[in-house]
Amino acid sequence: MAKTAAALHILVKHQDKAYEILKKLEKGENFQKLAKSHSICPSGKKDGGNLGEFRKGAMVPAFDKVCFNAEILTPHLVKTKHGWHIVKILYRT
Template sequence: MARVAHALHILVKHLEQAEDILKQLNKGAKFQTLAKKHSNCPSGKKGGDLGEFKKGQMVPQFDKFVFGGEILTPTIVKTRFGYHIIKTLYRT
């Protein structure tokens, strides 16, 4: 059976901005609110919600974190698109 995950993300161009957003999240800011305000991805309008996706559908660095990193802990991951703050909600 294919593995699936559900994640939220915020995509920005610069590491400094990603670090600032992560600090705000760690202080209790709402992920969805910051995604709507800052994300360069169309998913930002939906609070950064990427929905459920299969292993291998995302770029390698993103995929590696979502299917191997911490659950529910927002983390900065760099890809060719920029810096993502990713929050994995669950994975199978």
């Protein structure tokens, strides 16, 4: 079982905005460009949503669950206390 993962994310406040961005991703738009223009997380503006590598348990539970259990490279939608995240898992080790 993986102990670390790396991911990109786009954080927005509202579910409808998250679905709008998810549809753009499905049409092939660039994840990092969308993060820079829409994410309310500082990682969006600074690094295109790149969270780097993190250990299992370092993120809030719902986010952690997606990063360590969901299919890699498919964007996933997850709600946390911070808002709605569109998550793209880069890898697990």
